[in-house]
Amino acid sequence: MKSKLSLTWNLESVFPGGSSSKDLNDFLGKLEEDVKQIRTYIMGTAAPSDIEGTKAFDGFIAAYASCVERASEASSFVSCLGAQDQQDKKAVQLSGKVTNLQAQIKSVSAEFEHLLRSTDDGVWKQWMEREEVRELSFVLSESREHAREKLSPELESLALDLAVDGYHGWGEFYDTIVSHVQIPFDDNGATVMLSAxxxxxxxxxxxxxxxxxxxxxxxxxxxxxxxxxxxxxxxxxxxxxxxxxxxxxxxxxxxxxxxxxxxxxxxxxxxxxxxxxxxxxxxxxxxxxxxxxxxxxxxxxxxxxxxxVSGKITYQEAAEEIVKQFRTFSPKLAEFTEMAFDNEWIEAEDRPGKRPGGFCTSLSVSKETRIFMTYAGTASNVSTLAHELGHGYHQHLMNELHVLNQDYAMNVAETASTFAEMIVADALVKAAIDPQEKLALLEEKxxxxxxxxxxxxxxxxxxxxxxxxxxxxxxxxxxxxxxxxxxxxxxxxxxxxxxxxxxxxxxxxxxxxxxxxxxxxxxxxxxxxxxxxxxxxxxxxxxxxxxxxxxxxxxxxxxxxxxxxxxxxxxxxxxxxxxxxxxxxxxxxxxxxxxxxxx
Structure with missing residues (x-):
């Protein structure tokens, strides 16, 4: 691992130019065209009537998966832009554009689910046994069952479209509220304004x-x-x-x-x-x-x-300790973590203008991770860092799988993160010699x-x-x-x-x-x-x-x-x-x- 780590992440390697990136604009333009194509295709297609008819969907599934993957990449990148600088107005506009594209993809998904729902049970069973789709049988069957509990595809599509400026719009408005939060703090006699x-x-x-x-x-x-x-x-x-x-x-x-x-x-x-x-x-x-x-x-x-705990824990010290403890459990986990630090995948700088909290987001196309937090040198910050790296490792393992098999839910996502956090926390408690430090670390657990x-x-x-x-x-x-x-x-x-x-x-x-x-x-x-x-x-x-x-x-x-x-x-x-x-x-x-x- 590098002897001097950066406290800021590198987003330039994904789309150079930030919210003004020409590459990102071109990427979104191509994605928009492809989403229109798959939407046109699925709107004019009927449910397969026999096993031969299912073969026509092989190309669609591949194209659909590609759109899902690229929309996820764009969403993650734009969320990083908004988190690192809450005043980045272009990032807000990009977020709206990406949300709209994701809504269109969900609309395509609703149409496809309707076809899955309408497929004869006998044809379905044969379809799921075909080698080309066998690995996707769980997610396709799950989608079929979900479709049976929803509205018609036309109404589901309408709800998704309306949600962009309604439902999701309200969610994005909350980000606007938080970006204006400024809280006064007395710093040795001088009043400073802190972000949330x-x-x-x-x-x-x-x-x-x-x-x-x-x-x-x-x-x-x-x-x-x-x-x-x-x-x-x-x-x-x-x-x-x-x-x-x-x-x-x-x-x-x-x-x-x-x-x-x-x-x-x-x-x-x-x-x-x-x-x-x-x-x-x-x-x-x-x-x-x-x-x-x-x-x-x-x-x-x-x-x-x-x-x-004796003094603040520097970012470098935290990184080295996390890698050391991860290695006691799994060399693969430690190697991934070193890669994340060395490749500047982590935004940890304590500065104004950042969004509160921490998160890990995965760049599906780039096969990379980005971690966001505000590191202030506390034991709690070390735990947060280990937690988010656990998320990153989970996705790192999933990168080998078909993109449609990578959609895991929040509850199991939090399993990987808290497990990683536990490795570090438990090791630090056991290694502590000073009673006060041991007590502090145990209490943190x-x-x-x-x-x-x-x-x-x-x-x-x-x-x-x-x-x-x-x-x-x-x-x-x-x-x-x-x-x-x-x-x-x-x-x-x-x-x-x-x-x-x-x-x-x-x-x-x-x-x-x-x-x-x-x-x-x-x-x-x-x-x-x-x-x-x-x-x-x-x-x-x-x-x-x-x-x-x-x-x-x-x-x-x-x-x-x-x-x-x-x-x-x-x-x-x-x-x-x-x-x-x-x-x-x-x-x-x-x-x-x-x-x-x-x-």
Whole structure:
């Protein structure tokens, strides 16, 4: 790995010139032509009446897959442009253009799904046995089943077209709201204006006074924006609910569960195990309050560090440590990570104007990854970096497969990322010699459990109840804040003295249009990866290959099938989930022992 890593990513190798790139413009122009061609073809084609008729679709499937792949490339690139500079107006325009192209591709997909639905069962069975399409049998069969639960292709196409400036338009409007968020911060007597991303980092500051002061300003700022955010959230939910109603779908969880290829039974089994084990984590929160010298933790205290890590961790140090720990599990994972650092695939610089949060996006045509975050030298930042690299490795493994078999859902995507994060976090805790540093790193691990078992549970409860209310009309900003606070109090079992009523406004995840209920898949990923980590510890070095094979199957199986094939476990029962949470409980027990002398 290079001895001096860049804190900024290289986008020039993809499309030189950024949002003014001629290559990108030409790329989009050619894609637009090709999308029109496949749309014209599929609109004038009937369902195959015999096995010979299915051969006519070989060329279409190849052309369609190419369009999907290139649209994904453009979408990822444009999202990078918007994230690195929220004032890049051309990137906003490009985002609209790409969204429109993706809507057209989805319209083609709806027409193709209708043909799949209309194909005779006997012909279908023969079709799926043809060598040319056999590897795609899962995704094609899945598309066929989905089509049977949707509207006519004409109406589905209309909904997709209207969604560009309606549904997706509202999602993009939220990005505009966030880009104007500026939060004042007292930096040694001088007031500086922080972007939402920079301000969010201050909420994790070791100083309680700094955290509380920033949290007050954070709430105040989002209160000022609440009407804009409430309008946006209401219209996003309204669009979904109306579409679900027209399709005849009863439950609001039908779409997210279908997208995540998991059953309600699996979701219920996971949450039930978490709820049953929450008392252990409440004891941790109570102990943390005692250590901080308060009766109960406030919302801003939940993620406060306990113990101290000696100084800030430089980006170079973080990179070297991550590669080192990844190598203990898998040389392939370490090699990929070195490549990502050396090839400047990561945007980590702490500067104004960037979008808050972190993400990993894959460039399907280039077979590359780009990772976005704001690195400030904290242990939490190191965890985020490892997390996003786990995402990148997952896609790296998928690059070998047919593009239509690479569409894996968020819940299994979060499995790879949290597994990678766990490798680093666990290794750092075990290697720490100084008690204060060991305590800090252990507490950082437990913070993940709190986030996934309590914070994200509150998001799930909030969103479920919000949609129930939204069926009866618009929900006011005041009602949204009340719902949010009630959900947080329930999810944290009343363990906090104060909550974050405007969390619904500040959190991007509620406004993402591609994935409804952008919450429980995180918890699934954390729990599933923890269960995998338990298995990795039991099986040793041989598990790395099994892990890679499991990740490669994530685009062609339900999660229940995936767990059965590669782990021989049943996700609809409590046993696997309990084995995973036992590891998290062990962390809390160790924390309680280490801090007994502090209270």
């Amino acid at each position: 991303g920079q301000a969010a980092n201050k909420l994790h500051d070791p100083s309680r006074a700094t955290r509380e002061a920033m949290f007050d300003k954070w709430e105040e700022t989002w209160t000022k924006a609440e009407d804009y955010c409430a309008d946006t959230l209401n219209h996003l939910a309204g669009f979904r609910l109306k579409l679900y109603d027209r399709r005849g779908w009863d439950g609001i969880l039908k779409e997210p569960l279908t997208i995540n290829r998991m059953s309600q039974q699996t979701l219920d089994a996971m949450w039930n195990v978490i709820i049953d084990n929450k008392p252990v984590f409440v004891k941790y929160l109570e102990r943390k309050a005692q250590i901080l010298g308060v009766e109960k933790l406030s919302w801003a205290d939940v993620e406060a560090p306990i113990g101290t 437990i913070q993940n459990s709190i986030a996934f078992f309590m914070n994200i549970h509150s998001r799930f409860l909030f969103e479920t109840r919000f949609y129930d209310l939204r069926k009866n009309g618009l929900v006011s900003a005041h009602e949204l804040s009340k719902l949010m606070e009630e959900a947080q109090e329930e999810a944290f079992c009343g363990a906090l003295s104060s909550y974050h009523p405007h969390f619904w406004a500040a959190k991007l995840h509620f406004y993402i249009t591609d994935v409804p209920f952008y919450n429980f898949p995180y918890t699934f990923g954390y729990m599933f990866s923890t269960g995998l980590y338990v298995r990795a510890q039991q099986e040793g070095a041989s598990f790395a290959e099994k892990y890679d094979l499991l990740l490669q199957d994530t685009g062609v199986m339900t999660v229940e099938e995936l767990a059965s094939k590669h782990l021989a476990v049943d996700l609809t029962g409590p046993e696997f989930w309990q084995s995973a949470i036992d590891l998290c409980v062990a962390d809390v027990n160790e924390f309680m022992e280490m801090t007994e002398h502090l209270v």
